[in-house]
Amino acid sequence: MSQDKPQKSETQAIRTQIRRTSQQEHSAPVFMTSSYTFESAEQARALFANEIEGNVYSRYSNPNTDEFIRKMCLLEQAEEGVATASGMSAVFSSLAGLLNNGDHVLASRSLFGSSHQILTTILPRWGITHSYGDIYHPETWEDLIQENTRVLFIETPSNPGLDLIDLEWAGQLAQKHKLILIVDNCFATPCLQQPMTFGADVVVHSATKFIDGQGRAIGGVIVGKQKYLADIKFFTRHSGPALSPFNAWLFSKSLETLSVRMERHCSNALQLAEFLESHPNVESVRYPFLESHPQHELARKQMKMGGGIVVFTIKGGYDQAKVFLDHLQMLSLSANLGDTRTIATHPASTTHSKLTEEERQSVGITPGLIRISTGLENIDDIIADIKQALA
Numbered sequence: 320m321s322q323d324k325p326q327k328s329e330t331q332a333i334r335t336q337i338r339r340t341s342q343q344e345h346s347a348p349v350f351m352t353s354s355y356t357f358e359s360a361e362q363a364r365a366l367f368a369n370e371i372e373g374n375v376y377s378r379y380s381n382p383n384t385d386e387f388i389r390k391m392c393l394l395e396q397a398e399e400g401v402a403t404a405s406g407m408s409a410v411f412s413s414l415a416g417l418l419n420n421g422d423h424v425l426a427s428r429s430l431f432g433s434s435h436q437i438l439t440t441i442l443p444r445w446g447i448t449h450s451y452g453d454i455y456h457p458e459t460w461e462d463l464i465q466e467n468t469r470v471l472f473i474e475t476p477s478n479p480g481l482d483l484i485d486l487e488w489a490g491q492l493a494q495k496h497k498l499i500l501i502v503d504n505c506f507a508t509p510c511l512q513q514p515m516t517f518g519a520d521v522v523v524h525s526a527t528k529f530i531d532g533q534g535r536a537i538g539g540v541i542v543g544k545q546k547y548l549a550d551i552k553f554f555t556r557h558s559g560p561a562l563s564p565f566n567a568w569l570f571s572k573s574l575e576t577l578s579v580r581m582e583r584h585c586s587n588a589l590q591l592a593e594f595l596e597s598h599p600n601v602e603s604v605r606y607p608f609l610e611s612h613p614q615h616e617l618a619r620k621q622m623k624m625g626g627g628i629v630v631f632t633i634k635g636g637y638d639q640a641k642v643f644l645d646h647l648q649m650l651s652l653s654a655n656l657g658d659t660r661t662i663a664t665h666p667a668s669t670t671h672s673k674l675t676e677e678e679r680q681s682v683g684i685t686p687g688l689i690r691i692s693t694g695l696e697n698i699d700d701i702i703a704d705i706k707q708a709l710a
Contacts (some may be wrong), residue, residue, distance in 0.1 A: 327486020332574040383567040384708035392507035397542035409539030416554035420446040423468040429477035432671040474503035480683040480691040482613040528657030536566040562636020584627030588693040602632040637686035646708040656692035664690040
């Protein structure tokens with residue numbers, strides 16, 4: 320009997336599966352194969368001519384990556400998608416697949432360090448330029464649009480400063496100037512915000528982070544409108560940043576628990592942020608759902624919860640930041656995030672160390688800034704470890 324109402328996203332993430340094999344397995348198996356056999360020469364010809372659907376080579380498609388992509392498209396309300404070997408290959412492929420020599424990108428200044436390197440160091444080799452827009456002065460962005468501007472690339476919330484961009488405003492700006500809006504939705508995940516409902520054309524994720532959620536695997540995914548994904552899929556098909564079937568299987572299974580995990584991540588993060596705001600050794604705290612965040616109202620408008628990341632500035636700069644990090648007992652020191660285990664990171668000396676001091680200062684990455692990826696442990700234990708290290 321069919322259901323009258325469409326399934327909720329949490330249900331879709333669990334119940335969306337590839338067709339069962341003859342074994343009638345309840346959980347999808349891992350299809351560890353590099354290639355596939357053909358029933359006849361004619362079928363092989365038709366598959367390669369795209370006259371019929373089917374698998375020909377796991378660099379192009381695989382049942383496990385197909386399931387993962389389908390789930391992500393449902394969660395992000397996208398038409399098409401492609402899985403990649405890492406989050407950064409997703410970012411690069413989304414840009415390289417759509418841009419040509421002589422094109423221009425308008426991007427938000429607050430970006431992950433490797434995204435910044437792609438725009439400033441790699442794409443210019445092929446004659447692709449960029450301009451950075453100031454998040455806190457959106458009225459200046461229109462003046463930065465050139466005749467050759469093709470893509471509007473943003474990250475919200477940003478890594479690590481948790482700056483936000485009004486997705487509705489960005490969608491309207493892109494539509495007005497016929498730009499392709501690409502949104503890095505890694506920090507929020509589709510559980511907290513869906514950029515395509517605000518006008519985004521393409522959404523990228525590092526599946527390594529909250530989507531996997533357990534620090535096990537590297538991967539990325541790009542979803543969006545079919546007319547843009549066609550060019551991106553052509554690029555990935557021939558340049559080869561394919562996601563492995565095993566990692567795709569892990570990510571697809573992880574999506575089944577993403578919603579409940581994000582609820583706990585967000586609940587712990589908010590409580591941690593409130594604790595840090597009252598601590599005498601903390602200079603400032605950033606968390607989207609804190610009323611003290613300068614874009615608190617915007618966060619409430621476009622996000623269901625505040626996310627799992629908290630950043631704070633410790634008094635005493637880098638010297639005291641090192642003391643704090645070295646005295647943590649339970650928290651992990653790592654450059655990763657989105658794990659079940661709470662992680663502390665010093666962006667200025669690790670994830671964003673390749674930026675110049677001026678570039679770091681322009682996006683609020685000070686020597687005393689600490690990024691906490693709040694895990695799923697009991698919040699009392701998380702706070703206790705941070706409290707003793709701050710002391």
